[in-house]
Amino acid sequence: MTKIRDCNLMTVYESLFSAFGPQLWWPATGPEEMIIGALLTQNTNWKNVEKALSNLRRNNLLSFPYIIKTPLSQLEKMIKPAGYFRQKSQRLKALAETIVATGGLDSLDLLTTIELREWFLRQSGIGPETADSILLYAFKRPVFVIDAYTLRVCKRHNWLNDKDDYRKAQKFFIRKLPLKVNIFNEFHALLVQIGKNFCRTKKPLCQECPLEPFL
DNA sequence: CCCCAGGCGTCCA
């Protein structure tokens, strides 16, 4: 077993932020579009998600009340480019119905962060990453989002063990960072960019990884 | 042809 390297995450964050600047996530015009995008981007290239979002936007369907009124077959056609389109259409419609029935996002915003997280985890098609993304980027709650890139980067750099899971990784970041929405927001986005560009699945630790000088 | 992408639910040991 490899020895876990210690690291100062705040230093890593500040270095990445200085080098790459604010990532300005989430790329959406509002909370509804953000939530829809979060569902659509599951295990899917964001480029494909943009096509689906653009289809929905063209039909005024970046809105839960309108999604409810649209037949599933229509939603499927628009969501098709995002992959898993039958599952995603069905889950998006069900989520829209539940949110509207609950009184909309303003009502949900009255819940505590823990309650809100549990509420979203109860919805079909929403797991830990999607729930946490929604909490951070739509509801501005201080929740650190873990995704495949984040896990990969942490494990490649031996900040985490190969067997460590979502919750372990989340605790790791929370323990080492101030609980600030802005930091969680930018840090996660920066990690995704690093993962995309310098930490590919099939390759070992990339020598040109911008994180290298900071370790 | 292959692998990969900002996961999740289900099933089974």
Added chain:
DNA sequence: TGGACGCATGGG
């Protein structure tokens, strides 16, 4: 609790 599998399109 944890590993395997299906879901599906589009780009490299």
